[in-house]
Amino acid sequence: MGTGTLSFGTVAVLHAVAAGYRFGFDVVDATGLTAGSVYPALDRLEDLGYLKSSWEHAATAQAEGRPARRYFQLTADGARALDEALRKHRTFQPVSLDAFGIRGPRPAGRRP
Secondary structure (H helix, E strand, O other): OHHHHHHHHHHHHHHHHHHHOEHHHHHHHHHOOOOHHHHHHHHHHHHOEEEEEOOHEEEEEEEOOOOOOOEEEEOOOHHHHHHHHHHHHHOOOOOOOOOHHHOOOOOOOOOO
């Protein structure tokens, strides 16, 4: 599935996860979007196979006096979708997708 179906906000969420923001409130802070936008986008991106998630151990969260966090990670499909979206939405800063076999950031205005 191409990124033509992804809104700019959803691409912002995908970009934040790729940049290392791994749980919901971190993504909220990184994007400036509301939690009411970020959490549905995270779920949608996981449903599309662009992200995968896992819950931290309850004991870890309890030791820190907070609820357990759900951590998100970019998938190879998500990296390809983000690469396509970054070509369309040039306002995002490049992130490295090398781990997914996609060459590093391209200079603005240049196509492969």
